[in-house]
Amino acid sequence: MKTRFEPRPSESTPLRAWTGPLTKELLQRPAEFGLGNLPTTRQPDAVTEAICGYCATGCSLKLHLKNGEAINLSADSEYPVNIGMACPKGWEALSPLEADDRATRPLIRNSSGELSPASWDEALKYFVRTFKDIGEQYGTDSLAWLSTGQIPSEEMAYLGALCKFGIGMIHGDGNTRQCMATSVAAYKESFGFDAPPYTYADFEESDVIILTGSNLCITHPIMWQRVMRNKRNPKIIVIDPRRTETAMAATQHLPLQPKSDLVLFYGIARLLIEHNWVDQAYVDANVKGYQALKQFLLEGPYDLPTVARCSGLEETDLFDLARTIGSGRRVSLWWTMGVNQSYEGTRVAQSIINIALLTGNIGKPGTGANSITGQCNAMGSRLFSNSTNLLGGHLFTNETHRIKVANTLGIPVDVIPDQNSWAYDQIIDGIEAGKIKALWVVATNGAHSWIHQNRFRKIRKKLDCLVVQDMYHTTETAEIADLVLPAAGWGEKEGTFINSERRIGRIRKVRRAPGEALADFHIFQLIAHYWGCGDLFKEWKTPEDVFKILTRLSKGQPCDISGIENYAMIEKAGGIQWPLRDIKDYARERRLFEDGKFHHADQRARLVFEAPRTMPEAPDNEYPFMLLTGRGTSSQWHTQTRTGKSAVLKKLYPQGVYLELNPSDAEKLKVKADDTVTIESRRGRITAKAYLTGSVSPGQVFLPMHYAMVNQLTHNSVDSYSRQPSYKACAVNVFSAKQNIP
Incomplete structure (x- = not known):
């Protein structure tokens, strides 16, 4: 140029x-x-609406004006996204504007x-x-x-x-x-364009909802409320190393070993093929790469005993998961940062997409391979x-x-x-x-x-x-x-x-x-x-x-x-x-691929796969714990640049960084609740208060991502296709204050 x-x-x-x-x-x-320090053009006392500026749920808030400026807000009961609901961040959306x-x-x-x-x-x-x-x-x-x-x-x-x-x-x-590069890369290669296919109505239409690496209760509370509105008595399966708030509320939690998700979904896909739970007519008409994927799965180490050993899950639970997916009428598969923020996240996302395609769970109410977006x-x-x-x-x-x-x-x-x-x-x-x-x-x-x-x-x-x-x-x-x-x-x-x-x-x-x-x-x-x-x-x-x-x-x-x-x-x-090419196509809720036509030149979706890779930094004798990171509470947001300005929100989460530690590990380390501990990786060392909980398995620890020092520890690795950072898993050691730290 x-x-x-x-x-x-x-x-x-x-x-x-x-x-x-x-x-x-x-x-x-x-x-x-309309520049800063100037009056708005609104009527002096009125109500107007605006989309919330935090997460990508996209709730509508009613803004109550006095003398032309918003002084308060409420949730918009008419908007098809939140239907009169708002999370703590939404209710406090105006507070950060007043910060000193x-x-x-x-x-x-x-x-x-x-x-x-x-x-x-x-x-x-x-x-x-x-x-x-x-x-x-x-x-x-x-x-x-x-x-x-x-x-x-x-x-x-x-x-x-x-x-x-x-x-x-x-x-x-x-x-x-x-946050989203992995889903972008996965959709582009599988569908031919970055095209999340779903509508929030699918939360209410599914009879099987599978959430992978997503603590939906905390990260997207209004989406979780849409799940709670489902009248089909759905089976809700959470696949996550931690026993998160969402896992506690689900009908089943599968606590897989961190970063074994790609092997897990390859094993599920193999079971679908072996037990004729594939929607063959849909695959033949709309999908490319089935025979190659079948050969890859049947010849590879994705048999039930191997997958159980790798994932740390019971064979019976794995078989039941595959049968539930294969027999479900309306199965929706959802994921967010637990998948995206991984050194091989693109292939994991595509392994989820593969399952939706194999079972024909695309383009129909209550279905989809659905990435949940992070930012507004x-x-x-x-x-x-x-x-x-x-x-x-x-x-x-x-x-x-x-x-x-x-x-x-x-x-x-x-x-x-x-x-x-x-x-x-x-x-x-x-x-x-x-x-x-x-x-x-x-x-x-x-x-x-x-x-x-x-x-x-x-x-x-x-x-x-x-x-x-x-x-x-x-x-x-x-x-x-x-x-x-x-x-x-x-x-x-x-x-x-x-x-x-x-x-x-x-x-x-x-x-x-x-x-x-x-x-x-x-x-x-x-x-x-x-x-x-x-x-x-x-x-x-x-x-x-x-x-x-x-x-x-x-x-x-x-x-x-x-x-x-x-x-x-x-x-x-x-x-x-989107899309909306003509007003005649408008409907309040619309999902993609209802006609089975995707965005590749031949209009077929692609089944994409690749052998799993070695974790960039696994625990060892020197750093024996696996550090997991993620959202702390629904009242925190990213680096707390805004949520930290709200007195109300600050009351809803701990002000100091805390480490979730399994009680059995705490006993070995001679750590008690609220003790100060040091967490060290090969890149940095921080201190935190110990919070003893069974939500993390032995050998694993968890830190909320919002605190300024946490990313001193995370590993400098990215997914080779999406270039998204791998925040979710690295090796650390934990020391009590009573130990002599080397």
Whole structure:
């Protein structure tokens, strides 16, 4: 692709002479553009609705306004997702906006090494000058960005288009790499497109519900409530090493050995074949690769005794599981981070997809191979962030796709890269190798959340410039930045999210952002004009303008939403699931593949398989425990950047990090409840309070992921297909305070 650098204005150049008229208006007449510290345009006292900004359940909240601003909220009883329910985070969604540590002014690190306040003009000039200098010296492949699953699709698209088409960056990724990349890779290879097939109604229509690596009660409480609404008396089977809250509430818990899930599902698939529990007519008509999979399973070590020995489960339980799946009329198989965050997660997800395909449990009510998404707009990121794929699920490497996108946007095709970006872990490796020199981080907190946290903090020193754009100036990543750009949060801007069941819902501005904080959308507009590429985005005036552009970009794709006219249509419909090519196709609940046609050229799904791999770091004599990580409570969220601001939510979970430890292991270690223990891996050492519980098996321990120090321990390994980090299993040792720690 061509690299273009616009002439840089001198420091004495008047603002209006080089930033363009829109930038001048944004800075001098911000009230007309809905920027921070300004009133909303709502009626003084009214009720409106917005999709929650936490997880990908996508609940609708009713926002109660006084003097034009939200002062309280309640759950929306009419919305088809949550039907009048909300989890603790949803009820407290407004509280984080009031936090004392909100970023209210740009901050630039001064010669004394301190972050000091600056004007937007100074901050934007600093950004442009620094990134252009680095790009000119090292090339635009030395610039990168890391985005999020937390901002609206319109902002994601603007950021990705600005970076790729305007600034000329090649490398950018999102923190959705940490949660959903495995499901994306699995669906693309198996179905031909990243297409979760289900609707939440399937929770209520199944007679067999299988949850793998998912503590649904805690991670997605409203989805669990949908399970509880099921009147079919379903069999609920939880496959998880821990006896989680969901496992306790299920009809059956299968506590498999950590990371034996791939062998387990291959064993189940073999039993389905051996006992004629395969829907052969469905497979013959709609699936490719059956004979190859059959040979692989029958000739491999996936017989019942071997699988039982590997998984730690009883042969009778394994046989009963296979029979339950084979005889069930409506079987739905669900998974989330326990599968995704694995060194071989893509193949595990596909082994679940294989079982759904073998039994014909796709495209019908109460069925599906269903990945449960993590973040509120991870699906928007997957389709429209311009990082892992070209806007609208297109391919950077496909010339036809590049031409289509260029023509749709009215931009030169040669500004679109013809190569894929590096993934998150490769960008981190690039920083360490000295290839990435400047990094722009938007609405994510990698200094806390990335694997092998100490390495992240160490290699940050190799960057010439780190820019962090966030609601708070106190995140672990913002505190080590060279430039902090203050951003508005959920409730302070407009846009759309796409939830787990592919439902597009609207968010609204119902509060004023504090100080000089701006919506990310407006920050991107300003940077485009300061950079000198604003003409590329002359149609991108408002979030709704961009949404309409995205509908055009999606036309002809599996995620086609060209039938959606505007925001008003989304609101009137109660959210709209993609695809929607024509209003005639609209229905409140829609699932994919009802016709058995998938997104490969031959319209057949693929059965994908591969021999299991060796765990990157198994327990040994030096580090004898297996560390598991995951969600702590339903009132915590990710790095606690927001949930930590709510006094109510903080009362609902322990403020200090705790370690779940089996009582038999505690006895051997001479550890009692609430004792301080040290947990050590080959990468770090932390302390925690011991919580003795039978929810973890002997030889295993569990730490909630939300506490800042936990990722000092996690292993620096990723799935080779999805590049998703393997957070869930690594080797550690545990010492009591009374022991002499080496």
